[in-house]
Amino acid sequence: MLDVTVLFPVCQRVQEVRVCRATEVYRSEMAQSGGVLKPKTRRSKRFLQNREAKQTENSKHAMIMKGGNTSETVTLALKDIFALKKPNAVLYKKKNIMRPFEDSTSLEFFSKKSDCSLFLFGSHNKKRPNNLIFGRMFDFHVLDMFELGIEKFTALKELKNTKCAEGTKPMLVFAGELFETDKEYTRLRSVLTDFFRGPSVSAVRLAGLDHVLHFTALDGKIYLRSYKVLLKKSGCRTPRIELEEMGPSLDLVVRRTHLSSDDLYRTALRQPRGVK
Template identity: 70%
Template sequence: MSLDRVVKPKTRRAKRFIEQRGPKINENVKNAMLVKGGNASNLVTQALKDIYALKKPYCVLYKKKNMTRPFEDQTSLEFFSKKSDCSLFIFGSHNKKRPHNLIFGRMFDYHVLDMIELGVEKFVSLKDIKNCKCPEATKPMLIFAGDAFEINEDYRRLKNLFIDFFRGPDITGVRLAGLEHVLHFTAVDGKVFMRSYKVLLKKSGCRTPRIELEEMGPSFDFVMRRTHLASDDLYKLSMKRPKALMAKKKKNISHDTFGTQYGRIHMQKQDLGKLQTRKVKGLKKRRAEKTVDGEQKAKKIKQN
């Protein structure tokens, strides 16, 4: 059965379900699915559980093992993506050639857009660090350090993938007390270090509190292995925004470096002879001037 076939709803409930899955001007929060491979180690299984705890409730964890190889056959992942309505995924596997393996990827139109394979060299779980954790569905602050995220194309795409995966829902305002979770990514010496911190607001003796970071887990030491990146044309197509969301350019309005708004007004040429001025006795016309003006007006009328 083809996944691209057109399904006509028979009930109102089915119609609402299909409309919810269809494209929208303002898309929903991207959901992620965590899939375990056929030979997943205990480290990979626990890593998927910890990432699931960070990503909840916008995440689906598949507990059964799936015998598939994403870099060779992607049909099973695309099937699970359409079934669970997830555009992000992590596939965990383990073998002798590539031990403790995590594949981060994302979908476009329920087809694999790009994938990056990361090997876990060191892992510290959430349960191994005994301290307070952040509440569920806390939106994290993402910090990236390292020149590789700006120079290397693979690391630049990995940074974009991490932002897409952990960013959470779009918000219109920020509350200081709500900044509780920090995810820090560092790229150095061919490795990527991921650390998770809880933000502590402590008394400082003034209005602004003193900020401290306390590691809460999980923490990863990644090494990049294989990559499957989309072409530039396909990547550009996936980034296209609908016209309804594009900001309409306002004519004759400009801003300076300080954000001050300036407007340009177009007016017709003024006739200064008809300009109303202050009535002063010295500016009044005399009787002789009035008679001359009257005679000139009368001549013009006769000529016409």
């Protein structure tokens, strides 16, 4: 019989070679074209025009992927966060051999390929078990990254109650002095806001406000809780509001961080003329 333990490292190596080749081809094409892709058909022209800079940008999409080694906890966490992000997210089901903090080239390649400015990368090893990396891009280059370790996790399926509809725009609540006073936590709040806020809208129907994401920063940890808003009868016109935990629930510890320079961060925040 064929030993599966012998095949596993070979498969990992093949996956790593494919990613490297794809990255090399991408670099070669961009170098030959001077960094500008020229459309050959009308369809590709419309596709590239949709990716061009706009005064009012499209909704931010996130790519969610797992590394070469993952645990059941990480896999379930990625699926549940993807469920909260749908339809503005892409879930990569195959494993991707990469280390974002050591080399972000492959991550930037996938960002360009899928047109995603946000990413969530999950991995697991002895040194950093149950690891999640939240990050965002600027011009398809890594801007900020935060590595968070999962200490406790409750999945969506573990809480037997009604869930919010797909695509619901959540209300974000950040509690904790660190989000206001510490530079890294302030930037982390900005990344989490970008990741979970959903599409920009001009108006919101009151009945549509049925999902709350609550983040608490305390003693170097981030506590994420997800609630469904319930409108109960109160005997008057204004309903009584109750929060029911629906999952997922994560207790996270902050590990490594990668912050862009202040100049690059200001450039990323700059808005074109004509935008109010």
